[in-house]
Amino acid sequence: MFVKCTPCCLCPPTEARTGNAPPDASTAGSLETASYLGTYTPPAMMVSRSPAALRVGCLQLSVSLLLVCTVSLGAARTPAPPACGKPQQLNRIVGGQDSTDAEWPWVVSIQKNGTHHCAGSLLTSRWVVTAAHCFKGSLNKPSQFSVLLGAWQLGNPGPRAQKVGIAWAHAHPVYSWKEGAPADIALVRLEHPVQFSERVLPICLPDASVHLPADTACWIAGWGSIHEGVPLPQPQTLQKLKVPIIDSEVCSRLYWRGAGQGAITEDMLCAGYLEGERDACLGDSGGPLMCQVDGSWLLAGVISWGEGCAERNRPGVYTSLTAHRPWVQRVVHGVQLRGASGARGRGPWGLGS
Structure with a gap:
């Protein structure tokens, strides 16, 4: 930033501050979930799918040979963010297919000790959303983790990929750290902002107008196993799979365990195929369930759990x-919302709360 003052001015030094302290769980939101989570008993054999600037102006006034300089503070000006959910394309999930380069520019690889561990979705230049269970036993060890962005193939990420450390991970305050538990969602604060490009862009969140009825066609993407126990082979190309939304009552019946043993809570949704054969699997945890509404891709869910991989009558369950x-x-702060009637909630972006 270049600041020019007239000779009369003594422009005071300024310091921009950004908050880097982790959010207080007591104020970050305990979720209005106590009312809807209810009594929960985890089902058996569930598989978690994881292995401000200052604007300074000087005004010179001549009053009886006295020069007066004033300094005014203005609102911070930040570049307009690119629209969320809009790939700017260049031109294994079980049963999936190779994606194309830059097709899903918000999908990231969360790596633990240098190895792919979970997937996630970019929300802003500093924040990623993923599954809470990806940090089980390691929530207070952020140095073990890093985030790889803009990599279509993990085995060949290319010079335009970006690798960023994690400052901290913030799991939802009501998550119980049990497999299949509700509120399986975490927010990851990156050590520094990422640079946006055609390969690195944010995804939108659905606003209150969005309703996804049964059979809505959505997509999942990830670098997880292509079959149970069979890792994605080199060069580990990002896999994608089209999955329909499954009616919540149907899914609740499929995972019903008897009186008081319902596994599907109100903050979960199901997607996939009742016949099996196509599904998310180990290593896909935390990745996105993406649905397109009015030309923008929205993050409908986070890959959470399921029984096995691609088994009959055991569809994928998403937060x-x-x-x-x-x-x-x-x-x-600054996450972008979209809905059936267009843009909502767009504001300054890339600034942590």
């Missing part, structure tokens, strides 16, 4: 972003 959007907005 609903509709249910947890208020909490995400309290923690992450």
Whole structure:
């Protein structure tokens, strides 16, 4: 930034401050979930799918040979952010297919000790959303983790990929760290902002107008196993799979365990195929369930759990972003919302709360 003052001015030094302290769980939002989570008993054999600037102006006034200089502070000016959910394309999920380069520019690889561990979705230049269970036993060890962005193939990320350390991970305050538990969602604060490009862009969150009825066609993407126990082979190309939304009542019946043993809570949604054969698997945890609404891709859910991989009558279960959007907005400043009637909630972006 270049600041020019007239000779009369003594322009005081300024210091921009950004908050880097982790959000207080007591104020970050305990979710209005106590009412809807209810009594929960985890089902058996569940598989978690994881292995401001200052504007200074000087005004010179001549009053009886006295020069007066004033300094005014203005609002911070930040570059307009690119629209969320809009790939700017260049031109294994079980049963999936190779994606194309820059097709899903918000999908990131969360790596633990240098190895792919979970997937996630970029919300702003400083924040990623993923599954809370990806940090089980390691929540207070951020140095073990890093985030790889803009990599289509993990085995050949290319010079335009970006690797950023994690400052901290903030799991939802009501998550119980049990497999298949509700509120399986975490927000990851990056050590520094990423640079946006055609390969690195944010995804939108659904606003209150978004409703996804059964059979809505959505997509999942990740670098997880292509079959149970079979890792994605080199060069580990990002896999994608089209999955329909499954009616919540149907899914609840499929995972019903008897009186008081319902596994599907109100903050979960299901997607996939009742016949099996195509599904998310180990290593896909935390990745996105993406649905396109009015030309923008929205993050409908986070890959959470399931019984096995691609088994009959055991579809994938996802943490609903509709249910947890208020909490995400309290923690992450500048996340972009979209809905059936267009843009909502767009504001300054890339600034942590």
